[in-house]
Amino acid sequence: MAVNGRMTAWTTMQTEVAPPPVPEPNIEIKLDARKVNFFYGDFQALHDASLSVQARKITALIGPSGCGKTTFLRMFNRMYDLVPGTRATGEVLIDGHNVLSPETDVINLRRQVGMLFQRANPFPKSIFDNVAYGPHMLGWSKQRINEVVEESLKDTGLWNEVKDRLRRSALNLSGGQQQRLCLARALAVKPEVVLMDEPASALDPIATLRIEELMQELKERYTIVIVTHNMQQAARASDFTAFMLMNQKRAGEVIEFGPTDDIFNRPKDSRTEDYITGRFG
Amino acid sequence: MSLPFVRILLDRVVGALVVLCVMVAAIPVLVLFLFVIIKGLPGILTPGFFTQSPHPQGVPGGGVLNAIIGTLEIVGIGSLLAVPVGVLIGIFLSEYGRNQVGDTVRFISDVLTGLPSIAFGIFGYSVVVLTTHHFSALSASIALAVLMLPVILRATETALLLVPNALREAGLALGAPRWRVTLEIVVPAALGGIVTGALLAMARAAGETAPLLFTAFGNDIVQTNPLQPMGALALTVFRNALVPYPNLQDQAWAAALLLVILVAATNILARVYVRRIQR
Ligand SMILES: Nc1ncnc2c1ncn2[C@@H]1O[C@H](COP(=O)(O)OP(=O)(O)OP(=O)(O)O)[C@@H](O)[C@H]1O
Numbered sequence: 001m002a003v004n005g006r007m008t009a010w011t012t013m014q015t016e017v018a019p020p021p022v023p024e025p026n027i028e029i030k031l032d033a034r035k036v037n038f039f040y041g042d043f044q045a046l047h048d049a050s051l052s053v054q055a056r057k058i059t060a061l062i063g064p065s066g067c068g069k070t071t072f073l074r075m076f077n078r079m080y081d082l083v084p085g086t087r088a089t090g091e092v093l094i095d096g097h098n099v100l101s102p103e104t105d106v107i108n109l110r111r112q113v114g115m116l117f118q119r120a121n122p123f124p125k126s127i128f129d130n131v132a133y134g135p136h137m138l139g140w141s142k143q144r145i146n147e148v149v150e151e152s153l154k155d156t157g158l159w160n161e162v163k164d165r166l167r168r169s170a171l172n173l174s175g176g177q178q179q180r181l182c183l184a185r186a187l188a189v190k191p192e193v194v195l196m197d198e199p200a201s202a203l204d205p206i207a208t209l210r211i212e213e214l215m216q217e218l219k220e221r222y223t224i225v226i227v228t229h230n231m232q233q234a235a236r237a238s239d240f241t242a243f244m245l246m247n248q249k250r251a252g253e254v255i256e257f258g259p260t261d262d263i264f265n266r267p268k269d270s271r272t273e274d275y276i277t278g279r280f281g
Numbered sequence: 282m283s284l285p286f287v288r289i290l291l292d293r294v295v296g297a298l299v300v301l302c303v304m305v306a307a308i309p310v311l312v313l314f315l316f317v318i319i320k321g322l323p324g325i326l327t328p329g330f331f332t333q334s335p336h337p338q339g340v341p342g343g344g345v346l347n348a349i350i351g352t353l354e355i356v357g358i359g360s361l362l363a364v365p366v367g368v369l370i371g372i373f374l375s376e377y378g379r380n381q382v383g384d385t386v387r388f389i390s391d392v393l394t395g396l397p398s399i400a401f402g403i404f405g406y407s408v409v410v411l412t413t414h415h416f417s418a419l420s421a422s423i424a425l426a427v428l429m430l431p432v433i434l435r436a437t438e439t440a441l442l443l444v445p446n447a448l449r450e451a452g453l454a455l456g457a458p459r460w461r462v463t464l465e466i467v468v469p470a471a472l473g474g475i476v477t478g479a480l481l482a483m484a485r486a487a488g489e490t491a492p493l494l495f496t497a498f499g500n501d502i503v504q505t506n507p508l509q510p511m512g513a514l515a516l517t518v519f520r521n522a523l524v525p526y527p528n529l530q531d532q533a534w535a536a537a538l539l540l541v542i543l544v545a546a547t548n549i550l551a552r553v554y555v556r557r558i559q560r
């Protein structure tokens with residue numbers, strides 16, 4: 001697969017730190033987590049987790065329940081700020097800037113790094129207002145908002161299904177449609193990265209496939225990080241896979257990270273192999 | 282005895298118990314309703330009931346126009362004071378109140394809820410009447426506003442807490458600041474509950490007598506100036522029920538019926554409104 005060879009932050013950072021484990025030159029690293037530790041109060045949920053997320057690729061996080069996938073994902077847009085008593089150390093770099101630093105403008109970060117949740121969570125507003133919420137908040141002109149709503153709904157394959165009822169409540173849509181609406185809502189503010197936390201776990205197989213197809217279309221323009229429990233989904237839909245596991249103290253660690261093909265066909269770590277072949281977890 | 286039989290029997294027994302409970306709850310209300318309707322109807326049907334002020338004792342005829350206007354105005358002004366403040370405090374409690382300050386506010390609110398309603402009358406009297414040297418509708422509105430406040434803020438808080446956290450997360454994940462998420466997503470999602478809470482508080486305030494006794498005081502002529510003493514339906518009931526003139530006693534029953542209708546109408550309005558938003 002052709003690698004998009006744009007010169008980027010990561011090439012300039014090379015002088016300071018060792019290169020991440022992905023061994024291709026001239027690749028653009030969009031999000032770079034380095035030795036991240038995360039604490040819920042006294043409980044350590046992540047231990048020295050590192051992950052280099054390539055731009056315009058799909059990176060999957062897999063691992064048994066409770067190993068810290070959601071926690072890891074929510075560090076990238078600082079959603080953990082909402083949970084009192086949490087603490088993070090290490091670095092998560094986006095364009096060379098540390099997300100975890102207290103000076104980070106969280107509002108801006110979240111516009112840059114959008115999120116799709118496990119359960120579709122449309123606002124109890126009209127379909128149009130759902131997608132328009134972000135652009136409206138950014139103060140865009142009415143015309144631009146109209147354009148961006150149409151664009152985002154087309155990007156998520158919803159336009160033809162909903163164009164005649166944009167003013168109707170979003171809550172009347174089916175589960176799969178709601179999830180795609182939430183994706184359209186996230187895309188409307190033009191993020192660079194989209195985080196997805198088991199986005200299809202509440203959907204039927206057809207709606208799930210629809211989301212996976214969308215991910216393939218969207219990865220030309222967006223960087224996607226997806227948490228999934230579904231091994232087949234990770235195998236067929238992602239370019240890179242990180243396998244996570246809890247250590248003895250129940251803190252999550254990244255056991256192995258690499259191209260999806262390698263993780264599933266030539267795992268280096270026996271624990272990865274055990275997991276993907278279904279021997280535990 | 283076979284197991285299905287036991288199950289069916291149990292089902293019947295529980296079903297009967299439920300019906301019994303409903304009846305125990307509903308019968309007193311229905312009896313009260315019927316009684317007020319029967320006793321109040323003659324008074325309400327008297328010509329001039331809605332259009333005239335009371336006549337002096339012993340003079341036949343007269344109505345409760347002064348009290349209708351008074352109740353609407355006193356409760357109206359009270360709501361104008363209590364609803365915005367109560368809703369704001371409710372928002373604070375639910376969205377920013379997981380702390381010492383929030384707990385203190387909640388405690389004060391619970392204490393207020395438990396106070397006998399005459400305490401609010403004393404409050405209005407000592408804070409407003411004594412300082413202005415004047416009974417007034419405004420002092421009654423202020424007393425009722427304090428009485429309504431805890432109801433409104435608790436209803437608001439409860440309604441907001443029912444809004445799923447996923448909606449807050451969705452808004453925040455789009456890069457919306459906390460206050461915008463609160464005002465543009467969370468509050469609209471809870472609007473039904475908030476409006477219901479406010480309407481119920483208004484209905485409760487409309488029926489209160491004790492807070493009006495030494496604040497609005499009562500007035501037999503139509504008065505719209507909030508700085509003057511004013512009549513109210515609850516006061517009409519209270520005063521006229523105790524006089525020996527049958528036409529005034531009829532008026533008291535009729536005023537009570539009117540209050541019941543007003544309160545019931547407010548409740549129904551609240552419910553219809555909620556149903557409409559939830560569509
Ligand atoms: N708000 C919280 N407070 C305290 N501990 C938490 C909190 N959220 C998660 N944890 C703990 O952190 C660890 C990692 O949780 P996390 O939700 O990230 O796991 P996960 O890999 O996403 O699991 P799953 O696959 O079940 O979604 C778990 O042990 C969990 O109990």
Ligand SMILES: [Mg+2]
Pocket residue numbers: 069070071197227
């Ligand atoms: Mg999870």
